[in-house]
Amino acid sequence: xxxxxxxxxxxxxxxxxxxxxxxxxxxxxxxxxxxxxxxxxxxxxxxxxxxxxxxxxxxxxxxxxxxxxxxxxxxxxxxxxxxxxxxxxxxxxxxxxxxxxxxxxxxxxxxxxxxxxxxxxxxxxxxxxxxxxxxxxxxxxxxxxxxxxxxxxxxxxxxxxxxxxxxxxxxxxxxxxxxxxxxxxxxxxxxxxxxxxxxxxxxxxxxxxxxxxxxxxxxxxxxxxxxxxxxxxxxxxxxxxxxxxxxxxxxxxxxxxxxxxxxxxxxxxxxxxxxxxxxxxxxxxxxxxxxx
Numbered sequence: 001x002x003x004x005x006x007x008x009x010x011x012x013x014x015x016x017x018x019x020x021x022x023x024x025x026x027x028x029x030x031x032x033x034x035x036x037x038x039x040x041x042x043x044x045x046x047x048x049x050x051x052x053x054x055x056x057x058x059x060x061x062x063x064x065x066x067x068x069x070x071x072x073x074x075x076x077x078x079x080x081x082x083x084x085x086x087x088x089x090x091x092x093x094x095x096x097x098x099x100x101x102x103x104x105x106x107x108x109x110x111x112x113x114x115x116x117x118x119x120x121x122x123x124x125x126x127x128x129x130x131x132x133x134x135x136x137x138x139x140x141x142x143x144x145x146x147x148x149x150x151x152x153x154x155x156x157x158x159x160x161x162x163x164x165x166x167x168x169x170x171x172x173x174x175x176x177x178x179x180x181x182x183x184x185x186x187x188x189x190x191x192x193x194x195x196x197x198x199x200x201x202x203x204x205x206x207x208x209x210x211x212x213x214x215x216x217x218x219x220x221x222x223x224x225x226x227x228x229x230x231x232x233x234x235x236x237x238x239x240x241x242x243x244x245x246x247x248x249x250x251x252x253x254x255x256x257x258x259x260x261x262x263x264x265x266x267x268x269x270x271x272x273x274x275x276x277x278x279x280x281x282x283x284x285x286x287x288x289x290x291x292x
Contacts, residue, residue: 025283026283027282029282031280036055037056041273084099090292093107104129127170134178153201167185171191171216184216189214190210191229193206209240226239226247227241232256233255233256235255237250257275269285
């Protein structure tokens with residue numbers, strides 16, 4: 001009877017755990033699979049709540065997704081450019097990290113004309129980008145082959161190198177108050193935080209959080225300053241509060257989340273791009289995403 005009792009108890013406990021799981025901690029599909037390539041990245045939502053992501057159907061494109069989850073072609077990038085991170089400024093202009101041609105591209109609000117906003121030949125690539133309240137852009141710049149990376153600031157004067165000889169810089173985000181910058185290193189599994197001074201430069205670097213396993217990719221903040229981190233190969237989004245405490249873990253259907261953004265009703269829907277599924281998954285956040 002002892003083995004049978006143990007078996008029954010184990011099954012009962014497993015069922016209770018399953019029943020007690022909060023459904024908001026699991027994602028659902030927002031688009032169909034493989035409508036985007038495995039290079040799907042850079043989700044971003046404009047002022048009209050349209051969702052965008054790179055590499056719709058083929059590399060070098062940007063897709064637009066309606067509120068029912070139906071994607072279509074928004075624009076094909078010129079000159080062999082391939083996008084990664086996307087951000088919008090307060091005027092509705094779109095900025096795209098072009099990792100092939102070492103550019104930050106710009107598409108003005110209401111236009112589909114692609115122009116070069118900034119270029120620098122010394123980049124490995126601009127990978128992901130973040131934007132501050134004053135419109136300053138920050139870009140991660142990994143060298144995947146060597147396991148290294150750089151960090152750049154981009155404004156109307158062009159690129160400025162902020163730090164070299166980092167790990168594989170990837171996900172990047174500005175805190176809601178515009179006073180802090182978070183940058184992760186995918187291979188080294190670390191998230192760093194910096195203070196942003198009045199000139200938009202960085203100081204007081206310190207380790208924010210370190211993981212023992214799996215990679216890191218895109219990140220976004222909500223208005224409370226909670227940081228949503230894509231856990232590449234783990235199939236999760238982890239939420240850290242400003243004190244670096246884990247407050248939530250969302251289980252995804254895919255295993256390779258590449259980036260995340262906020263949108264939808266009340267700006268409380270999280271949209272996650274999945275490289276292994278070529279699609280976008282979604283879940284609900286407790287707080288709305290920040291406004292930049």
